[in-house]
Amino acid sequence: MRIILGSLLIAACELQPAPRQAPAPTAPVTDNAPKPAPGDAGPTPHVPADAAPVSNDCENIGVHVAQVLIDSAKDASLKANYEQARTKVVLATAEACTSQKWSDEARGCYLDAKVEADVRACEKKFPAPGK
Numbered sequence: 001m002r003i004i005l006g007s008l009l010i011a012a013c014e015l016q017p018a019p020r021q022a023p024a025p026t027a028p029v030t031d032n033a034p035k036p037a038p039g040d041a042g043p044t045p046h047v048p049a050d051a052a053p054v055s056n057d058c059e060n061i062g063v064h065v066a067q068v069l070i071d072s073a074k075d076a077s078l079k080a081n082y083e084q085a086r087t088k089v090v091l092a093t094a095e096a097c098t099s100q101k102w103s104d105e106a107r108g109c110y111l112d113a114k115v116e117a118d119v120r121a122c123e124k125k126f127p128a129p130g131k
Contacts, residue, residue, distance in 0.1 A: 058097030061110045062090035065119055072116040100129055 054062075066082070066089040073079035082089070097107065106126040113119045 054091075054094035054098040057107060058094040058102070059090065061097050061102075061107055062093035064111055065093045065113065066090045068113050068119055069116055096128065102126065 066086045069089065070079055070082045070086065073082055093110075096102075097110075102110075103126070106122065109122040109125060110119065113122060
C-alpha cells in the first residue's frame with residue numbers, strides 16, 4: 001500500500017492545474033442554495049467499469065483517504081493536484097485494501113485518519129505484504 005499510495009501522491013504532485021478560464025456569466029448567487037452537510041466528503045468519484053472488484057468497505061476507506069489528503073493539503077496547488085487524482089487514490093486504496101485483505105485494525109486506522117500524517121502512520125503500521 002505504501003508504494004501504491006506513495007506513487008500516486010508523487011504523480012499527483014506532478015500534475016499541473018488546469019489553466020484558468022474566464023468564468024461564464026451566471027445568475028446571481030443567493031444564500032438559499034443547498035449547502036453540503038458537515039463532514040460531507042464531496043463528490044463520490046466514478047469507479048471505471050473495468051476496475052478490479054473492490055469491497056464496499058474498502059471503497060469507503062479509499063474515499064476517506066482521498067478526502068483526508070485533499071483536506072490536509074496546505075497550499076492550493078497541492079490541493080488541486082489531490083482533487084485531480086482523487087479517483088486514482090480511491091481506486092488504488094480500495095484495490096489494495098481488497099486484494100491484501102486488510103485487517104479490521106488496519107481498516108479502522110485508515111478510517112480514523114484525520115490528516116495526511118495519520119494516513120502515513122497507518123502505512124507504516126500496516127505495510128503491504130512482502131515489504
